[in-house]
Amino acid sequence: MPLEDKIGQMLLVGIDGTEVSAQTQTMISNDKVGGIILYGDNIKSLKGLVSLTNELKRSNAGNPAPLFVSVDQEGGKVSRMPDEYAKIPASGSVGASSNAEAAEMMGKLLAREVQTAGFNMDFAPVLDINSNPDNPVIGDRSFGNTSAKVIELGIAEMKGIESEGIVPVVKHFPGHGDTSVDSHLELPVVNKTEAQLAKLEWRPFREAVKEQADAVMVAHILYPHLDPDRPASLSKVIISQLLRGQMGFKGVVITDDLTMGAIMKNYSLAAAAVNAVLAGSDILLVAHEYSNEQTTRNALLAAVKQGKISESRINESVYRILSLKQKYQLKDTPVDVPNLTQLNKDIKAWRTSFVK
DSSP states (O other): OOHHHHHHHTEEEEOSSSSOOHHHHHHHHTSOOSEEEEOGGGOSOHHHHHHHHHHHHHHTTTSSSOOEEEEOOOBTTBOOSOTTSOOOOOHHHHHTTTOHHHHHHHHHHHHHHHHHTTOOEEOOOBOOOOOOTTOSSOGGGSSOSSHHHHHHHHHHHHHHHHHTTOEEEEEEETOOTTOSSOTTTSOOBOOOOHHHHHHTTHHHHHHHHHTTOSEEEEOOOBOTTTOSSSOGGGOHIIIIIIIIIISOOOSEEEESOTTSHHHHTTSOHHHHHHHHHHHTOSBEEEOSOHHHHHHHHHHHHHHHHTTSSOHHHHHHHHHHHHHHHHHTTOOOOOOOOOOOHHHHHHHHHHHHHHOO
């Protein structure tokens, strides 16, 4: 695979609008990006969503690997699916029941939802512990405020998603639960020691690694006691030494969106992209604007050609990415507009099963 194609596999990008534009076509056909993420602005109706995911896959025809077609579908306030789908409540609602079977079924239902619309990857479950009541970004996206509950229910949800053939991405390593700043806007700082983090925040992620998690999203949070210079998503200490070294994670590492305020207010996108790869990230999430995808791609190409990043380092990531696509036997196969009668019935029955 040429270097340009390998770097393409390391990019997971957002698109503008509800249809495949000329720029989106270019990113897929020419730049051979490895994946697409859709947000609420891309999704207006079931028919429109299915048309869009099918067109994205058609645009990838002839490329060396199928696309990750991904979405943040957690339930609760982070729900991207159109109104035709019955609502899945937040993880916190399931956490209140302390019912691991309900959490596993939640994973299965989330997976069935996204699969019917043509997705193959879901950025869930949230393994953050809701330990800070002032947290503006996690709250009931977490299963609860103890590591035991988040481990039991989060791993159950992960396995539920995986069992339906959808790639689960656990997040937000090393833990976004004890922040009082939204990383979409600013760079949060967590002044905890390694010993403190090991007792709480890291426990669900350690367990996920033991349970063969496929992919981990790394947060834009600065941990001065671990790495005073770089946030987790750009930190070799946190990704290569801690997650891969100490915890033994062998799967795919994905950055949180590099266009978030935590990064863009403190780094150039080009520098952040290069640092993320040097730190050990496999996939760079670039959620907004064609120009940002171009900046990221060109920065990585230049870094390899200038010797800042070795091609063997690129090869490591591409091997992990292609291995994950192969494990899930991903194909760019279009889907029909689904009949949601049974799925919605199952969601409603499940909702009533765990409510106290």
